[in-house]
Amino acid sequence: MEKNNTEEATAETHASAPILIARDVDVFYGKKQAIKNVSLDIPENQITALIGPSGCGKSTFLRCFNRMNDSIDSCQVSGNIQFAGQDIYGPKVDVVALRSRIGMVFQKANPFPKSIFDNVAYGPRIHGLSESKDHLEDIVITSLRRAGLYDEVSDRLDEPGTSLSGGQQQRLCIARAIAIDPQIILMDEPCSALDPIATAIIEDLMDSMKEKYTIVIVTHSMQQAARVSQQTAFFHLGELVESGDTESIFTKPAQKQTQNYISGRIG
């Protein structure tokens, strides 16, 4: 009995070990501060939801994790973010390599103007991940399967990615992210352009994906955060008000601001 408890405790500790650690992160767009001294741990193989009212800084904070903010001239990020123990803003960091480990899926599905196959094969080709044509085919098929799309497209891999439905296009983008073998997938409101059925498919998919990947999702939908995530972080006016396990945040939040948001009093 005692042994089982120890095993359980070890498994639990392992399951919640942080893969991303943000400390004292500030983000400015010019003189305007969008993120104020935010510290947050992202546990491995879990889904963390970033929630909060429009403009509170969720997407800005998400983009810090794979340095997508680098491409915005006015944007300055300071503080410390570690990925698997390495400072991702360190001088020697190869941003392209970082983004292959920390992939991203955007609000609006954005397939390349290429075939379904080539959309998924693109990343492995440019990152030199495939040893042969057969290996590349394997990667494409495995990625499409992991994204829950293969069965729907197996007989039309040569057709344009843009010929798919919105929900299928979003799963194609997830397959594209998976194809370069990331550890983390950042999702910025991935279902906001989708109908409830396509949304439910993606939510089920996320649940199965967390066995292999760590997911951080920005969502406007509190119901979605409650359905899919194990951890939730609530932002307001650029500050992290509170974070913790999703059930606690939604049933007994520690902060009044969180309570007001989840009960619809601010939004």
Ligand SMILES: Nc1ncnc2c1ncn2[C@@H]1O[C@H](COP(=O)(O)OP(=O)(O)OP(=O)(O)O)[C@@H](O)[C@H]1O
């Ligand atoms: N490229 C940019 N240039 C200048 N200001 C920006 C830029 N992107 C975001 N901001 C500002 O930073 C703040 C945070 O924006 P951000 O998009 O991160 O919030 P959000 O919580 O994701 O909002 P939403 O839920 O509406 O998408 C806002 O005040 C926004 O106007």
